[in-house]
Amino acid sequence: MLEVDSRAVPEPAPPDPQEGLSIAEAARRTGVSVHTLRYYERAGLVVTPVGRTAGGRRRYRLLDLKWIVICTKMRATGMPIKAIRRYAQLVAAGAGNEQERLALLEAHRAEVAAKLAEVQENLRLIDHKIDVYRGRLAAGDADRLWAPSRPAGAH
Amino acid sequence: MLEVDSRAVPEPAPPDPQEGLSIAEAARRTGVSVHTLRYYERAGLVVTPVGRTAGGRRRYRLLDLKWIVICTKMRATGMPIKAIRRYAQLVAAGAGNEQERLALLEAHRAEVAAKLAEVQENLRLIDHKIDVYRGRLAAGDADRLWAPSRPAGAH
DNA sequence: AATCGACTTCGAGCATGCTCGAAATCCTAG
């Protein structure tokens, strides 16, 4: 997963320049790489199209930066790009679909809750295995652990 | 992640045939696809090399099946293929390196614990966002949620 | 012997989310 510098994320800081920031500045202020900024745009995560200069360079406004930060937060919860895109589309569609947005969030919440249960179970499993090892080692019983030539009780 | 039919995994069941099972049978009894069985072998997850017939077909013995089941259990905990390979190598090296195996397991445990903390945090974040939405909707305040044309307080 | 399904190896493809490189363009300083 993309690691976003948490110290850079929360507040995009006001865009001083009159007509928006360069992509490099936007990257610096959001904690997202320029590559990823472009990727997010291509992937359709952007609500309001980022403006361009006459020469075709992106100009990020405060609004854009804020939205990107929201995206990074959603990504940080493991929300897949596709889901964020759907969410962005809903937001872009304007007011009136808040229930749908909420449903999207709740669906993601369910995924995360399921993941949580899974990881908890994993931890339980691995702990069990470690316990077996510790027990055997403490008992000087290590030779009862699995060996290629002699299948034994423990793994 | 590979989904292993949990009803098929636990006990490989005795290998009736005199000289081991075909890969199809092994797949059926371990709940792993034939493709994946071959992949695991290529990936070096196997402790004892799976035997071959004169014609080059794999013959799985009970020992092999048991080890594969162990591999599936480790995979089920999210242990990466590389780590399982290292573990298999240690086991293949025979007795005497149990401390190293334990260290490997503990390292993985740490990963899983970290993952757990992360997912818990994610759940917290998404719950917070959902709360905001619920609150706005209940208060008939939905228009204070984010809209492309008018950056607002909530997302 | 011929057939036909199961099996072999090797390499490619898929999904995800970036990450990077190439070639061309922009723009700003000197």
Next chain:
DNA sequence: CTAGGATTTCGAGCATGCTCGAAGTCGATT
């Protein structure tokens, strides 16, 4: 005007863990 850094787009590459397809082989049955 020119150099050189920043940006652009497009497409490829990377890591992971399978999953699949092609082309050829094995082997049991008829």
